[in-house]
Each structure stands twice: as C-alpha cells, then as structure tokens.
C-alpha cells in the first residue's frame with residue numbers, strides 16, 4: 001500500500017482533445033464485469049479507439065510511452081467507476097493535465113496517487129500545441145511549485161489545496177489518515193440522533 | 199439566535215469527526231450502500247490491510263447492475279455475473295452486512311431500495327460507490343457517489359475525507375405544464391447550467407415546482423445532479439418527506455418517529471441562509487425534453503429544432519459536430535419524428551411506481567410499433583409487486599412491451615439487455631454517453647417515461663402532450 005510522496009512527475013505527454021469525455025468512454029461498462037482491476041489497461045478507451053480506426057491519441061505512435069495525459073474540460077465526468085483511472089494507470093499514465101475534471105474521477109485519481117492538475121485556458125492550449133508539435137519533449141509537473149513546465153514554458157498549475165498536501169506528503173491513500181481519528185469516530189457517531197436511535 | 203444556516207451546513211457540521219491536516223474534513227458516513235460492481239475490490243483491499251468493517255450495521259448491500267431481467271434464478275447463466283454475485287454474498291456474510299438479494303424480497307436498484315426501505319432519511323450523510331447516490335438527496339440527506347478506494351475507506355472507518363463544496367440554490371418557479379415531468383425539470387437545469395456547471399458545488403433544489411413534487415419526483419431531479427457536474431443535490435425535508443417515511447421498514451416508529459421528525463425538520467435550511475450562488479428557472483417555460491447529443495446537457499424541448507453551429511458559442515462547435523456525427527442527426531432538424539428502434543422504461547432515474555404509472559397511461563393509447571423492441575424494467579421487487587397489484591404489467595404486455603424483473607438493465611447494459619449496432623433507444627435513464635447502452639455505436643435519446651412510451655408506440659419521437 002503506497003504512501004509515497006508525489007512531488008514531481010516528469011514524462012512525455014499524450015494529447016487527447018475534446019471536452020466532457022466521460023468514464024463510460026474511458027472504460028466501457030463491459031470491462032467492469034470482474035472482481036479485480038487486473039487487465040483493465042487493455043480496455044482503456046477501447047470503443048473510441050476502435051471507432052477511430054487507429055486515429056485515436058492512445059494509438060498515435062508519436063505519443064507512445066507517454067505518461068502524462070493532457071485533456072480538455074470536464075474529463076472523467078459521469079460514472080463513479082474507479083475502473084477509469086485504474087485503466088489509464090495500467091495503460092501507463094501517471095498524471096493528468098486538463099482544463100477541468102469530473103469530481104469523482106479526480107478523487108479516485110488522488111486515491112491512486114495520480115495527480116489531476118488544471119491549467120488556465122491559454123496555457124493549456126499552448127501546452128497541447130507544443131506537445132503535438134514536439135511529442136518527444138519532457139513535461140514536468142511540480143506539485144511543490146505548482147507549475148507545469150514544457151517547451152511552451154513554465155506555467156502556473158492548479159489543484160485543490162487538500163489534494164496537493166495529500167500527494168506531496170504521501171497521505172493520499174486515505175484509510176490510514178482516517179483511522180488516525182481513533183475513538184473520535186465513535187464519538188461523532190454517538191452524537192448523531194439517528195445512530196443513537198432517536 | 200444563531201446565524202441562519204443551510205441544510206448542507208447543518209449536516210456537514212453534525213457529521214464532522216475532525217479537520218484533517220490537509221484542510222479537508224473527516225466526515226462520518228451515516229448510511230453506506232454497496233452493490234456488486236464497485237465493492238469487490240474494496241473488500242479485497244480491506245482483507246489485504248487486515249482490517250474489519252468498522253460499522254457493519256451501517257452498510258447495506260443489494261445486487262442491481264449485473265442481474266439478468268429475464269430470469270433471476272441462480273446460478274445466473276452468465277458466469278462472470280454469477281461470480282460477482284457470489285463474491286458479494288461472501289463479503290456480506292464474512293462481515294455481517296445485510297444483503298437485500300432477490301430471496302429477501304427487497305432487491306432492487308440501490309437508489310430505489312434505500313428510500314423504499316426507509317433507510318434513506320433526512321439529515322444523514324449517505325455514500326455509495328455509484329455516482330447516482332445523489333438521488334438520496336431528495337430526502338434532505340447529503341448523499342454522494344464515491345470510488346472503490348473510498349468504499350474501502352468507509353468500510354474501514356465509516357468516514358471520508360471531503361473538501362467542502364460551495365452551495366448553489368436552484369429555484370424552479372411557477373408551475374409545470376401538462377405532460378412536463380420531473381425529468382424535464384432536471385434536463386432543463388442541466389441544459390441551462392451545463393454538464394460541468396456544478397463542479398465544485400452542491401445543489402439545493404427549491405421553489406414552488408420542487409415543493410409541489412412528490413418524493414419520487416424529487417428523486418428524479420436529485421438523481422441527475424451528477425449529470426450537471428454536482429456531486430450532490432438535495433431538497434429540504436417537509437411534510438411530504440415525513441409522509442413518505444412514515445411506516446417504512448427502517449423508519450423509526452411511534453414516538454421515536456415524532457422525535458425523528460422534529461430533528462429532521464430542524465435540519466432544513468433556515469430562511470435567510472446564504473448561498474454562494476442562486477439560480478432561478480421558470481418551470482412554466484419547460485416542455486417535454488429530449489436529448490439529441492452525447493451528454494445530458496445536449497437536450498431540447500420536443501417542439502424545438504436541433505441547434506446549428508450558428509446557434510452555439512465557438513467553444514461548443516466541436517462538441518456539437520461530434521455529437522451530431524455520432525447521433526447521425528442534422529443541425530436545424532426537428533427532434534420530433536426521429537425514428538427509434540428500442541424503448542427502455544426503467545433505471546434509478548425513472549424506474550419507480552409513479553414512473554411506471556405514467557408510462558402505462560400512455561401505453562393504453564396504442565400498441566408498440568412493429569419496428570420497436572420495448573422493455574419495462576421496474577426499479578425494485580417492491581415496485582414490480584406494486585405495479586402488478588395495480589395491473590400495470592397487464593397494460594404493458596397488452597400493448598406489446600416486455601415486462602421484466604428488476605435491475606439496472608439497459609441503463610448501462612452490464613446484463614444481457616443491450617442495444618445492438620447503431621440502434622436508437624428512447625430511454626428513461628440518465629446517460630446518453632457514447633456506447634452507454636451496450637453497443638459501442640448505439641444511440642440514446644433521454645426523455646421522461648411517458649415520452650418513452652409514446653416513442654415506443656409511434657416508432658419515433660413524438661410530443662407526449664399530443665398523446666395524453
């Protein structure tokens with residue numbers, strides 16, 4: 001169970017354009033018929049990729065081996081399935097940069113130690129264009145400085161403050177931090193009239 | 199006197215365990231619901247950590263996503279579905295968790311049975327590994343979907359680490375017209391605020407239209423909060439809420455009910471409470487809605503035309519083009535008259551008894567079109583029983599609809615109920631995403647159950663106001 005501090009992530013980028021890409025597209029529901037997350041990487045974006053007949057960003061040779069997925073707005077909206085970040089992680093992605101993220105998706109990513117950082121519109125567009133022109137370049141996400149650095153320059157990145165602390169302090173794997181509350185949990189429960197039985 | 203507060207503030211504060219060093223709040227989860235798809239990995243992680251379930255009596259389980267709707271006799275003919283079911287049974291048995299399987303008589307879609315059994319109550323925090331947990335907000339609960347790692351957290355600690363969202367009040371004013379339903383209200387809200395308009399927000403639904411709604415209608419509205427980007431949405435508890443809860447299996451009884459009712463009422467938002475944002479939507483202007491695209495915000499009233507690139511801001515043009523290409527619809531074309539191949543009445547959005555009654559009212563007006571395959575899938579065993587007691591199953595069968603066993607069915611097609619190829623489905627569910635209904639190229643038009651029934655009969659999208 002990882003409690004590794006995640007301060008910096010470097011790697012090549014893969015640009016996946018389009019807004020409102022939902023988790024049904026990231027991992028179609030038929031891949032949820034399983035009792036483990038094993039093997040989900042093969043299902044990542046499968047239907048979209050088949051429909052695109054090889055023209056999908058995840059099949060683009062220039063982006064092969066990329067570990068940072070660069071996306072548009074509201075990425076990961078829809079279903080709560082953790083299978084979505086699991087599939088992308090198993091495909092090889094370690095972080096996401098986008099305009100905005102579906103909330104449950106972003107929370108699921110945090111629980112797996114995968115940062116979802118957002119950039120302002122012009123910065124994101126410049127990064128996408130830069131990576132499309134020069135896919136071999138290294139991109140760096142720095143969660144201490146809150147910057148994303150590429151050939152397009154170094155720009156300010158955003159992430160919810162609590163999430164940033166969880167990642168950089170290595171407390172992103174939630175259970176342990178919550179267990180620390182000890183008896184305070186039972187005390188809180190005891191104050192609730194419905195738990196006590198009205 | 200203390201400051202006026204919202205229900206959200208009151209529930210949040212009542213469930214705060216402590217403030218975490220991250221700035222997030224550790225929140226106690228009053229009710230945890232689980233199902234077969236998102237829980238097995240959570241139990242596996244728990245076993246790996248060697249941790250017990252902290253509050254086994256506050257978690258309840260059901261089976262809904264993978265369950266077949268033709269025959270629910272065990273073992274299921276689909277081996278993977280059977281293994282998921284057995285895994286859930288084993289996990290519930292090992293940890294002392296109540297499982298509502300078919301034998302219990304209480305099985306159904308998780309968001310249908312929670313309210314039906316009286317488990318869902320005002321003032322609670324409710325979590326479930328399913329995004330439509332927002333449904334339970336209809337009772338004045340703070341209810342939200344979580345991922346599998348968080349299911350593990352709740353099993354292990356009955357808590358979640360949460361950042362407090364902002365609160366937006368949405369007032370639906372006026373009165374709904376004939377043939378306009380709760381589904382049309384929420385589709386109208388999402389059309390107006392966008393599919394990501396609610397990111398970072400919780401929604402409080404209010405105003406005369408919401409207050410006049412039954413609890414089942416409020417559930418339809420809250421259900422699709424997440425389709426508007428809001429992880430949770432709620433309605434303040436009132437007399438209708440208390441009336442719904444009285445006599446339910448898990449609701450308090452006798453004097454305890456009165457004490458509960460007093461607490462529930464006290465949790466409602468106070469007059470004068472502050473909101474980060476207030477939005478007003480005139481209910482009288484809404485018509486029966488239909489989606490034309492690949493997200494629920496891409497909808498219009500059945501008497502409108504599909505937008506053209508000139509109708510939308512620059513930023514939305516690529517999305518419009520992608521949606522129309524996928525749906526094979528033309529800009530400027532009326533949505534009415536679009537042919538459909540399949541009709542689906544069901545899901546946690548619209549699979550309750552009142553939904554089936556409305557669909558049956560329309561089903562009485564004709565027979566299912568020869569080209570259309572039409573399914574009615576009740577949201578729970580209790581809904582099915584009630585419908586059969588009222589003779590609704592007979593009405594559906596007589597009109598040529600298939601009457602099925604309860605489950606999620608074609609809402610996400612994890613069981614054998616699926617679209618094939620490019621079929622177009624008029625659906626009372628909540629997501630028209632690409633491939634959502636089981637065929638990678640299948641197409642979905644979301645609408646109210648009455649509109650679905652009308653589409654089934656006419657073989658195309660029609661205005662239900664002209665049928666009723």
Ligand code: SF4
Nearest residue numbers: 330545546606609610
């Ligand atoms: S009916 Fe559909 S949306 Fe509701 S819980 Fe089942 S699959 Fe999810």
